[in-house]
Amino acid sequence: MENFKSLYFIGIGGIGMSNLARYFLAKGYRIGGYDRTPSDITHALSQEGAEIFYEEKASSIPEVFRDKSNTLIVYTPAVPESHEGLCFFRDKGFTVVKRAQLLGMITRSSKGLCFAGTHGKTTTSSMAAHILAQSPIGCNAFLGGILKNYNSNLILSDTSEYSVIEADEYDRSFHQLNPWIAVITATDPDHLDIYGTEEAYLESFRHFTTLIRPGGALIIKNGLKLNPEVQNGVKIYHYSGENNGDFHAKNIRIGNGTIVFDFVTPEGVITDIELGVPVKINIENSVAAMAVAWLCGVSSTGLRRAMASFEGAKRRFDFWLKTDDKVMIDDYAHHPDELKASILSVKALYPGRKITGIFQPHLFSRTRDFYKQFAKALSMLDEVILLDIYPAREKPIPGITSQLIFNEITTSNKILCTKETLFETLKTRNFEVLITLGAGDIDRLLPDIKACLENR
Template sequence: MELDLIKRVYFIGAGGIGMSALARYFKKRGCLVGGYDKTRTVLTSHLEEEGILISYVDELSSLPAGFEVTAADTLIVYTPAIPKNSVLLNYFRDHGFNLQKRSQVLGIISKGQFCIAVAGTHGKTTTSSIVAHILTDTGYGCTAFLGGIATNYQSNFLLGDNNVVVVEADEYDRSFLTLHPDIAVITSMDADHLDIYGDAAQLHESFQLFAKQLKPGGTLFFKDGLPIAEGITYGSDTTATVQALNIRVEQGSFVFDYQDEKVSITDIPLMLPGKHNVENATVAIAVAIRLGIDPVKVKAAVANFKGVKRRFEYVVREDKHIYIDDYAHHPEELRACFHAVRQLYPDKKMTVVFQPHLFSRTRDFANEFAEVLSTVDSLLLLDIYPARELPMEGINSEFLRAKLTLENSGVYSNEEVLKYVKENQPELLVTVGAGDIDTLIQPLKNILTNV
């Protein structure tokens, strides 16, 4: 489907972070945009405020005028997380509408443009957001579709006036194979989504196929040590071509030096903590340097990047209490998060509230989760967030807790978590997870700040 022919777009699952960015894009293009999601959220409310027609009922009667009849200029975008028995999804399928997944639509949009695609089982949202910020802040410009709300812009979508587009290349459901980037980044390839891939080998195969999707003359950056045959390596190890050096903490913030084969930038301050985020910033800098952006401007842009909502986000930062919220939901993401916390606050006891995400992920990585969760001082486990899955017999948060070596741990309801925090007033609180744990953020903040 040609981009210029699209005049009406309907989103099934409009409230997803990636879907909502696309909705904003088509609205900016002057299209009639509508959508459905099962629950009203802050994100869908913002879409409504921007003039996008959102309904919360999976019924034909909820369709806005203009979407009832098949037309060549109408595009239906859906998320794989939508149940197969969805009334709206099946109506559009049965009546011959043009249905595309989000990743396919990104392929349509990026076709004919200079595409920068960031892939990885973790790190892609932060890395793509830093890339988009550098390009925007330096005046180079870009249109960006992000998997999180960039704090500098309070949005997951940036609209530029050039032909450069920055996208997250999602490995779930092999979605990233619809993209053909000019510059590609692979941040990580840890085993995940085994409900889709079966094993790590098949996941690696998909990333290797993505690496071959580059346009002729394109550039691939990948984290040093990943099983990729060709490209430019980056990392904080001396074997990488693009390196983060002299990483240190100064006055509560991370500072590092950048070095590649031609360019050196010293004393770069980064608001985001942790070696993993330094490496994310390093490859973002490499992308900007590859585009010919002045290193002085790049350094200034990195220094004023404020991060992404729910990616090591400070909710409370006071002498009495530190409260950090993070989207981490894979063992390696938790490990990186906790390591960064320990580096910044080595003398404080860490209380963690964790919501496991997906029954299958909890089952597949139970031992790894148990190992990393046992390194905190106190752990409050919430029930597993099912997302797209049905319950699995014997797989629950108590199953995970039983594998821990940490005595100070237990399974709690939301209400019990709030009561615990009110009674114990932890000096260092971290909430982690990818489900609806974010609904606890404001109540917890209120408790710790005595609102």
């Protein structure tokens, strides 16, 4: 990196790109980038000093970022290979790297604490980052969500040797990392547009475990369909939410809006851990996060204090409205198992209340591969409002629409609509508990959905 004075990010508004842009801004680099549309993230980056442009054509790239000896180009796999700006930089001989390669450089110059898994990695890595940041140990953290405690997806430390990183399996990105400690939360098949088969998906996780540095550790959830392969000198620990393993929870107490439990470690029990975000799935997430922090040397007092003060990440079981008669929750869930976990958590929190879900499927390929599983999870709701598929990086696949999911949903109270007709639909219904679900752009509708509920 010492050869470069500036970085240009193609897809700078993405959650995983923006934290890197922020990191190098803080290090004194000149930062520029392209994104398709303005967002809260791009506005914040602009205020922090990044130069952001919204036209794809190469002519919109400023002169200051056209010096290939000074500028490193970083792109996300979500950007198509035909992107005009990306093609320009490649044709001109710039050094062009994927986001994961840049993260890999950071893990090689620090002790990378890397969180992988089909789901759970954002919450778990955010918890671990918060615990370390609140302790004398500290960390740099590159997170997959905006952490409410910091209103950022980046945590900085000038002195810590640790970097917390969300290890994304999409496009085999996590193979670029060099972890000191790796966590694997889940291996339910996903991204079959990349991997093709469940076997190839699991093989990718196995390869990830071979990258852990000697002297480090692997922390893996009990019962996963995975045979890890680690280098000599790497310790393997198992964890679970409330069953067994080297790290687990026991004496769980749930009531009056709180969750408290005792944290079992290989060397003893740390009593009375209270979750700042009292959702049942967070017992399991917190066990993995605390296991990492415990291995890094955080004290019992530090673990208790940080877990109680953890406010969560935006779009991870995020309360938008909470009154006696109306509740609105937003969650990023976009895999069938994530949907199931979110819906079960809502039902546990609000037994006897009518639960309505608005779901926006993410990707044509994921819908094709899992439409029956999505429908099964959504059928646990009392009422379902299903939106069109958010395409993200994909082009339409013939015959693949939200109708596939809709046809399989067994809940009789269901409706299929577009984003454009959603608010007319909302006006005709009464809500007790509403949860919005999906990884697309449904989050941009949240203020208006909240207003609609408040006005009814």
